[in-house]
Amino acid sequence: MEYATYSKVNQESSDASKSDFSEDEGGSLLMSQQPKSFVARLSYAVKRSWWVAGPLLWLLSLLATWIIASVASKSPYDISVGLDTELELFKPHIEMYKTTFSSDLDWDANGTLWRISRPGSLQYVGDPSPEIDANWEDLTQGVAIDIKGPEAKGIEGTTYQKPDGSWFLAIEAFHQLHCLNMIRKALDVEHYGINEKDQSDTHPWRMHIEHCIDALREAIMCRAEVAPIPMEFNAKYRMARPAFVAVEHTCRNFTQIRDFMSQYKATQPLF
Numbered sequence: 065m066e067y068a069t070y071s072k073v074n075q076e077s078s079d080a081s082k083s084d085f086s087e088d089e090g091g092s093l094l095m096s097q098q099p100k101s102f103v104a105r106l107s108y109a110v111k112r113s114w115w116v117a118g119p120l121l122w123l124l125s126l127l128a129t130w131i132i133a134s135v136a137s138k139s140p141y142d143i144s145v146g147l148d149t150e151l152e153l154f155k156p157h158i159e160m161y162k163t164t165f166s167s168d169l170d171w172d173a174n175g176t177l178w179r180i181s182r183p184g185s186l187q188y189v190g191d192p193s194p195e196i197d198a199n200w201e202d203l204t205q206g207v208a209i210d211i212k213g214p215e216a217k218g219i220e221g222t223t224y225q226k227p228d229g230s231w232f233l234a235i236e237a238f239h240q241l242h243c244l245n246m247i248r249k250a251l252d253v254e255h256y257g258i259n260e261k262d263q264s265d266t267h268p269w270r271m272h273i274e275h276c277i278d279a280l281r282e283a284i285m286c287r288a289e290v291a292p293i294p295m296e297f298n299a300k301y302r303m304a305r306p307a308f309v310a311v312e313h314t315c316r317n318f319t320q321i322r323d324f325m326s327q328y329k330a331t332q333p334l335f
């Protein structure tokens with residue numbers, strides 16, 4: 065019974081609005097044949113005044129293109145402008161370029177593999193030498209930085225603050241290079257000695273080096289570069305083997321980032 069009552073009230077109110085509408089606009093609707101829905105009215109207006117609406121729509125589409133383009137250029141997934149998981153301070157110093165890698169192998173005429181490196185390129189591997197160690201030190205820059213003042217914007221409170229007020233933190237790329245250098249040194253334990261406390265361990269660096277291998281595995285998987293590696297037929301193996309031709313890679317300019325980082329190099333190196 066109650067349901068019927070509500071139903072009746074609704075019916076009455078809708079009837080009432082209908083009749084209000086007919087009284088107010090019914091006459092003009094009949095006279096001008098003007099469509100009543102918004103979209104229909106808009107299209108009617110557009111048809112009548114396309115010379116106004118045309119340029120307006122053109123401007124609107126230009127504006128939409130501009131908005132979409134500027135949003136896209138700020139994508140948090142664009143490595144050329146910096147990711148939202150990276151330090152703001154470094155982003156203006158990110159620069160991309162295409163290059164080939166200088167570290168390579170090649171086959172000699174007898175099908176034996178040799179390590180080759182581009183003439184003039186710095187040495188990072190080989191028998192331990194002060195020169196090689198210095199080259200690595202130049203890359204890693206002590207891994208950590210001190211930042212204070214306005215440049216520490218966004219970092220405050222997220223890391224250790226030194227008594228002088230500067231914020232102390234390490235930068236991932238430099239940590240990764242430090243890790244790679246640890247693995248390199250592990251090839252020559254006799255030369256580099258051991259730096260861990262537990263001398264009873266059969267390989268004292270093992271825990272640290274295993275961490276480094278895992279960290280580099282994740283870093284490489286994180287970037288997941290999909291550049292091609294061409295193959296060629298190898299007479300000795302009678303099968304296709306890597307051709308070791310120079311392949312282009314799209315890179316961040318590491319030197320640029322390293323030079324910027326070195327201005328903030330921590331007063332005490334982390335490692």
Ligand SMILES: *[C@@H]1O[C@H](CO)[C@@H](O)[C@H](O)[C@H]1NC(C)=O
Nearest residue numbers: 171172173174175176177178
């Ligand atoms: C290839 O092997 C031959 C025969 O053993 C040797 O005479 C020659 O020097 C080798 N060539 C290279 C590039 O090593």
Ligand SMILES: *[C@@H]1O[C@H](CO)[C@@H](O)[C@H](O)[C@H]1NC(C)=O
Nearest residue numbers: 159161317318319320321323
């Ligand atoms: C990378 O940056 C360094 C330092 O600013 C600069 O000297 C070098 O020319 C840059 N390399 C490329 C390929 O742009």
